[in-house]
Amino acid sequence: MTFWSDPFTVVQQWFNNLLATIGFGPIGVRIVGMLVGIVILAVGPMLFTIFLIWVERKVISRIQDRIGPNRVGPFGLFQPFADMVKIFIKEHITPRGADWLPYNLAPVLAVAAVLMVWAVIPFTVTFFGVDLNVGVLFIIAVGSLGEMGIILAGWGSNNKYALLAMFRSVAQLISYEIPLVLCSLVPVMLAGSLNLNDIVKAQEPWFIVTAPATAIIFFIVSLAEIGRAPFDLAEAESEIVSGFNIEYSGLKFGMFYVAEFLHTFTVALIFATLFLGGWRGPGAEQYPILGFVYYFIKVGVVYFLLMLVDGTLPRLRIDQMMNLNWKTLTPISLAVLVVFPLVDKLMAGSPTWLRVLALAGSNLLVLVIGERIGTRRLARAPAEVGSRDRPVARPENVLSQPDSGAR
Amino acid sequence: MSGLQIIFILVAAVTLFSALMVVTVRRMMHAALWLVLALFGVAVMFATLQASFFAVIQVLVYIGAIAILIIFSIMLTQRVLETSGEQIIRNWWLPALVALVLFGLLASALSLWRGFGEQLVELPAGVENIPALGKALVDPAGYAIPFEVASVLLLAALIGAIYVAIDRKEKAK
Numbered sequence: 001m002t003f004w005s006d007p008f009t010v011v012q013q014w015f016n017n018l019l020a021t022i023g024f025g026p027i028g029v030r031i032v033g034m035l036v037g038i039v040i041l042a043v044g045p046m047l048f049t050i051f052l053i054w055v056e057r058k059v060i061s062r063i064q065d066r067i068g069p070n071r072v073g074p075f076g077l078f079q080p081f082a083d084m085v086k087i088f089i090k091e092h093i094t095p096r097g098a099d100w101l102p103y104n105l106a107p108v109l110a111v112a113a114v115l116m117v118w119a120v121i122p123f124t125v126t127f128f129g130v131d132l133n134v135g136v137l138f139i140i141a142v143g144s145l146g147e148m149g150i151i152l153a154g155w156g157s158n159n160k161y162a163l164l165a166m167f168r169s170v171a172q173l174i175s176y177e178i179p180l181v182l183c184s185l186v187p188v189m190l191a192g193s194l195n196l197n198d199i200v201k202a203q204e205p206w207f208i209v210t211a212p213a214t215a216i217i218f219f220i221v222s223l224a225e226i227g228r229a230p231f232d233l234a235e236a237e238s239e240i241v242s243g244f245n246i247e248y249s250g251l252k253f254g255m256f257y258v259a260e261f262l263h264t265f266t267v268a269l270i271f272a273t274l275f276l277g278g279w280r281g282p283g284a285e286q287y288p289i290l291g292f293v294y295y296f297i298k299v300g301v302v303y304f305l306l307m308l309v310d311g312t313l314p315r316l317r318i319d320q321m322m323n324l325n326w327k328t329l330t331p332i333s334l335a336v337l338v339v340f341p342l343v344d345k346l347m348a349g350s351p352t353w354l355r356v357l358a359l360a361g362s363n364l365l366v367l368v369i370g371e372r373i374g375t376r377r378l379a380r381a382p383a384e385v386g387s388r389d390r391p392v393a394r395p396e397n398v399l400s401q402p403d404s405g406a407r
Numbered sequence: 408m409s410g411l412q413i414i415f416i417l418v419a420a421v422t423l424f425s426a427l428m429v430v431t432v433r434r435m436m437h438a439a440l441w442l443v444l445a446l447f448g449v450a451v452m453f454a455t456l457q458a459s460f461f462a463v464i465q466v467l468v469y470i471g472a473i474a475i476l477i478i479f480s481i482m483l484t485q486r487v488l489e490t491s492g493e494q495i496i497r498n499w500w501l502p503a504l505v506a507l508v509l510f511g512l513l514a515s516a517l518s519l520w521r522g523f524g525e526q527l528v529e530l531p532a533g534v535e536n537i538p539a540l541g542k543a544l545v546d547p548a549g550y551a552i553p554f555e556v557a558s559v560l561l562l563a564a565l566i567g568a569i570y571v572a573i574d575r576k577e578k579a580k
Binding site: 097133138140141143155194 | 535
């Protein structure tokens with residue numbers, strides 16, 4: 001292994017040898033190596049976020065026919081640094097009556113919950129934090145810690161609007177977690193393992209080919225999990241001030257901001273790992289650095305798609321959002337979970353291409369049927385609440401009364 | 408004392424302390440947060456026993472779902488989240504006695520189990536224990552019946568919740 005084909009192993013071995021020559025025992029080398037790995041995996045993404053914020057602002061402004069940041073540095077590249085310095089030197093304001101520990105713990109939890117996901121992501125053959133045998137479950141469990149962060153923020157702020165926004169956000173996250181879990185079970189079934197490394201290695205072909213409908217649902221649900229448009233009603237910028245984080249200022253607000261951006265990118269990482277074959281690609285096994293490049297190209301594509309959706313789609317209402325989840329996405333995901341193993345068992349003896357074709361076909365069929373059933377209910381005229389006449393509050397205006405004159 | 412034992416003692420102390428705080432702290436919200444910490448301590452204990460599946464499930468089910476449920480129910484049911492009444496009831500010795508007897512019974516029953524005194528053996532690297540667990544859960548010779556009974560119990564709870572929550576149309580008339 002030379003440096004250029006696999007820098008990760010080379011650097012790691014060099015570092016271990018360095019520690020051993022200094023005089024660490026084998027356990028000491030392991031512990032120090034782990035600590036350094038934790039620091040790298042925690043600080044690296046945070047620094048990367050600065051670049052992500054710039055990318056996002058540029059792309060969104062292009063969609064909105066603007067130029068975006070262009071004053072600080074070439075192409076406005078240093079704008080996030082200026083913003084970062086600004087946010088560092090801002091005053092920390094703690095509202096009166098705030099619950100001190102939850103209030104201050106919330107931003108930390110929000111960032112930590114996202115960063116912990118990076119610990120199990122296989123970036124390439126030789127470069128990953130931990131080879132955890134329950135990787136997929138770990139990602140979902142850590143996601144629920146992020147919800148704890150939101151709950152603490154909404155509760156600790158001692159502000160009724162923060163509390164209400166917290167209820168809305170958490171309701172959205174918990175609801176969409178169900179199809180998220182159901183959809184991430186499909187790659188687990190296909191690979192026969194919860195280990196993310198094994199899931200990546202089993203993707204022959206990529207799982208987006210074998211289970212396209214599941215991948216689509218997973219993408220939609222990911223959008224909801226990160227609170228992006230069309231699911232950004234919890235902090236709709238044009239209508240309400242902010243979400244659960246209204247009482248935060250300075251660096252504490254910055255933590256939530258970073259967590260949001262990082263979460264978007266992390267969701268792209270998870271999607272690329274589960275459905276786009278992770279680091280797989282020609283020559284990735286021999287030259288791990290190539291796998292790293294492939295992986296980040298895939299992640300970049302998914303991230304760009306997320307940004308495009310965010311920049312172009314209008315916002316859903318809260319009832320539409322809940323309807324979409326509970327009446328369309330969750331039943332389809334459940335049906336996929338029933339149909340998929342059945343088809344897989346039926347096609348057990350057939351060649352790979354036929355099996356993949358049958359699985360993909362059944363998957364898409366479930367999506368189409370489920371979508372038809374879901375939209376047929378929507379096609380019916382929605383029940384009207386209140387009246388079209390103003391003022392609404394007059395009793396004769398309420399449509400549900402049979403003798404009302406208003407129509 | 409090995410490193411693992413030190414970690415065990417630390418985690419156990421934190422877990423027990425936060426469990427104590429759950430029942431003694433006056434703010435309901437803080438009690439819920441302490442409960443989260445106690446459950447997290449149990450998850451860490453599973454992790455030190457190399458039962459990573461249980462550790463993650465502990466975080467996912469208990470901290471993720473039940474903690475959120477607790478917090479929601481606290482917030483939706485009680486207007487004042489601080490109680491000012493007595494925290495210890497007058498006949499405290501009776502529940503204490505019952506708890507002590509129950510603990511004694513459980514401990515004696517468990518000490519009869521042959522796995523109780525066994526030395527822990529470290530799992531060899533690369534052994535997959537999750538497929539074995541999955542097979543045991545659906546195997547008739549394994550734990551299929553307890554598993555099914557638990558599922559039926561959960562289903563009953565689900566139906567009960569829906570029955571309680573549903574709008575009855577005939578009542579509206």
